[in-house]
Amino acid sequence: NAGVTQTPKFQVLKTGQSMTLQCAQDMNHNSMYWYRQDPGMGLRLIYYSASEGTTDKGEVPNGYNVSRLNKREFSLRLESAAPSQTSVYFCASKGQRNEKLFFGSGTQLSVL
Amino acid sequence: RKEVEQDPGPFNVPEGATVAFNCTYSNSASQSFFWYRQDCRKEPKLLMSVYSSGNEDGRFTAQLNRASQYISLLIRDSKLSDSATYLCVVRLNQGAQKLVFGQGTRLTINP
Numbered sequence: 001n002a003g004v005t006q007t008p009k010f011q012v013l014k015t016g017q018s019m020t021l022q023c024a025q026d027m028n029h030n031s032m033y034w035y036r037q038d039p040g041m042g043l044r045l046i047y048y049s050a051s052e053g054t055t056d057k058g059e060v061p062n063g064y065n066v067s068r069l070n071k072r073e074f075s076l077r078l079e080s081a082a083p084s085q086t087s088v089y090f091c092a093s094k095g096q097r098n099e100k101l102f103f104g105s106g107t108q109l110s111v112l
Numbered sequence: 113r114k115e116v117e118q119d120p121g122p123f124n125v126p127e128g129a130t131v132a133f134n135c136t137y138s139n140s141a142s143q144s145f146f147w148y149r150q151d152c153r154k155e156p157k158l159l160m161s162v163y164s165s166g167n168e169d170g171r172f173t174a175q176l177n178r179a180s181q182y183i184s185l186l187i188r189d190s191k192l193s194d195s196a197t198y199l200c201v202v203r204l205n206q207g208a209q210k211l212v213f214g215q216g217t218r219l220t221i222n223p
Contacts, residue, residue: 045212106155
């Protein structure tokens with residue numbers, strides 16, 4: 001039972017570099033989310049996708065782009081990484097009728 | 113004002129004690145409420161949903177107060193394994209898929 005798979009688990013970038021965080025779920029969920037978690041800040045919503053083909057901004061979308069490639073996959077892209085984007089990133093998914101969020105195991109990203 | 117607010121703690125209580133913490137939300141149209149648990153360096157996991165009439169799951173009781181716009185979590189007979197961060201989650205509108213987290217309340221149960 002894979003659930004939500006997130007890659008990579010760890011990444012170190014230099015300021016200005018770009019990268020894409022990958023997320024895939026095998027539960028046929030409609031909704032997918034990207035959160036970041038910083039000490040003392042809880043989880044903050046970056047972007048979400050209520051269904052295939054749609055994406056919406058969350059609380060902290062600046063500096064990020066997303067792609068809902070298909071129903072399974074929802075990627076997060078940092079075009080020009082900044083030290084302020086050092087954080088733990090979580091991908092999550094949710095079914096239409098079930099309110100429960102299923103999370104990936106997280107990506108620890110450091111931007112130097 | 114944040115959409116969802118929690119007292120970050122930390123709460124340090126002895127094993128066997130009862131502990132409670134609240135979470136307030138700013139949008140009166142909020143529809144669904146949840147408590148998640150997060151262990152150190154792990155992903156959050158659903159602890160329980162919060163229903164209008166209040167609900168209980170073993171040692172855990174969740175309450176919703178719509179008039180004052182807060183939810184609460186009560187843990188009775190606390191165990192060492194209850195040590196974690198407890199996150200309040202709110203779905204803001206009917207039909208919306210946006211879920212907002214509070215900053216979390218850190219709880220440590222001491223032997």
